[in-house]
Amino acid sequence: MMKINKLAEQSGxxxxxxxxxxxxxxxxxxVRAQNGYRxxxxxxxxxxxxxxxxxxxxxxxxxxxxxxxxxxxxSAPCKEVEQIVRDQLHNVRSTIMELHLLEEDLAxxxxxxxxxxxxxxxxxxxxxxxxxxxx
Amino acid sequence: MMKINKLAEQSGxxxxxxxxxxxxxxxxxxVRAQNGYRxxxxxxxxxxxxxxxxxxxxxxxxxxxxxxxxxxxxSAPCKEVEQIVRDQLHNVRSTIMELHLLEEDLAxxxxxxxxxxxxxxxxxxxxxxxxxxxx
DNA sequence: ATAAAGCTTCCTGTTACTGGAAGGTCAAGC
DNA sequence: GCTTGACCTTCCAGTAACAGGAAGCTTTAT
Numbered sequence: 001m002m003k004i005n006k007l008a009e010q011s012g013x014x015x016x017x018x019x020x021x022x023x024x025x026x027x028x029x030x031v032r033a034q035n036g037y038r039x040x041x042x043x044x045x046x047x048x049x050x051x052x053x054x055x056x057x058x059x060x061x062x063x064x065x066x067x068x069x070x071x072x073x074x075s076a077p078c079k080e081v082e083q084i085v086r087d088q089l090h091n092v093r094s095t096i097m098e099l100h101l102l103e104e105d106l107a108x109x110x111x112x113x114x115x116x117x118x119x120x121x122x123x124x125x126x127x128x129x130x131x132x133x134x135x
Numbered sequence: 136m137m138k139i140n141k142l143a144e145q146s147g148x149x150x151x152x153x154x155x156x157x158x159x160x161x162x163x164x165x166v167r168a169q170n171g172y173r174x175x176x177x178x179x180x181x182x183x184x185x186x187x188x189x190x191x192x193x194x195x196x197x198x199x200x201x202x203x204x205x206x207x208x209x210s211a212p213c214k215e216v217e218q219i220v221r222d223q224l225h226n227v228r229s230t231i232m233e234l235h236l237l238e239e240d241l242a243x244x245x246x247x248x249x250x251x252x253x254x255x256x257x258x259x260x261x262x263x264x265x266x267x268x269x270x
Numbered sequence: 271a272t273a274a275a276g277c278t279t280c281c282t283g284t285t286a287c288t289g290g291a292a293g294g295t296c297a298a299g300c
Numbered sequence: 301g302c303t304t305g306a307c308c309t310t311c312c313a314g315t316a317a318c319a320g321g322a323a324g325c326t327t328t329a330t
Contacts, residue, residue, distance in 0.1 A: 005276070020318060036278055057240060061317070072278090082245065089241040092234050099231045099309060105192060106224040110217065140307070150308090155287060166300070170295060172308055 004030075007040045011048040018048065026051065026065055059088050139165075142175045146183040153183065161186065161200055193224050 008015040021027040027047065030038035045067070054064045063084045070081055143150040158161040162182065165173035182203070189199045198219045205216055 003277075014319085016320085017318065024317090035277080037326085044182045055317095057244075086242060088225060089238065089245050092238050092241060096231060096234045096238065099227050099234070102192060103224065103227050103231065106220055106227060109192075110220045110224050125282095138308075149288085151288060152286085154309095159286090163299090170308080172295085 001039050001041055004038050004040070007045060007048065010045055011052055013048055013052050021048075021051065026061060027069070036094070057088060059084065060093070064090070136174050136176055139173050139175070142180060142183065145180055146187055148183055148187050156183075156186065159196070161196060193227070194219065194225060198223070231258070 002010070004015045004018055007013075010017060011018075014023075018027070022029060027044075030044070033039050051064055051068070054067060055061075059067075066113060067081060072124060137145070139150045139153055143153060146153075153162070157164060160221075162179075165179070166177060168174050186199055186203070189202060190196075194202075202216060202219060263269075
């Protein structure tokens with residue numbers, strides 16, 4: 001049995017965040033000692049580590065909630081699990097592609113300014129005169 | 136002269152967001168007609184388009200605020216402008232690198248599940264038994 | 271005995287908006 | 301003249317996922 005800071009240390013999730021997870025119902029309410037302190041055992045640690053690894057993969061809390069239920073009850077089809085992971089993979093790939101476009105634009109901007117005088121600053125000029133003529 | 140929805144349409148920024156920008160002081164308070172409606176001219180459109188292009192580049196509002204001031208007063212050194220763009224470029228590149236690591240992990244996960252039975256689901260197993268032994 | 275550390279709850283703040291309610295205004299159609 | 305619908309206003313709440321900090325207990329160490 002351990003208290004919240006020990007669990008935090010072992011899991012790599014802050015005590016603050018552990019309380020938050022409990023509050024939103026991602027983790028079950030912790031058992032309390034006589035003094036009101038939360039008490040945790042190995043199974044709490046296992047569950048929290050699972051959650052942490054999901055968060056490391058940027059899987060949203062709502063999806064983790066589903067995964068936790070699947071784990072707990074063993075009732076949902078494996079397909080659902082796979083779908084969550086695939087959705088997340090898709091999100092990540094889209095974000096990467098968008099960021100690459102962004103990167104190009106920024107790199108072009110960053111290299112475009114040689115002037116010391118702000119009134120001739122090529123960066124500001126570029127931002128004023130869009131390459132994308134939408135606006 | 137135009138009202139807020141026209142400005143929204145021309146700039147590609149929603150009316151809601153325009154009011155929000157005014158509220159936080161990113162845009163100056165709009166001139167009001169007798170009925171209290173906001174009135175905008177070409178210069179408002181120009182400024183808002185500038186802001187929108189910065190946001191398209193994911194430059195944070197606080198940085199845009201600086202850029203707007205630089206534009207308005209022409210007083211800050213060009214270096215400051217360049218630094219904001221370079222900082223943003225740096226952020227974007229870091230994010231891209233992190234996301235590539237994420238992508239690998241997720242792709243490995245997504246391809247690892249062949250079972251129909253959730254109790255043998257390789258995805259859940261992987262999430263339970265970390266490849267990174269931190270936890 | 272006292273101080274420091276650890277625990278509790280509760281409230282606020284973060285980023286950049288979005289949604290919605292309640293209510294005033296304006297132009298068109300009957 | 302009246303109504304209907306579109307457009308405008310302000311204000312309040314919610315989003316995601318926590319982090320920071322205050323106020324007040326308990327436990328542990330000196």
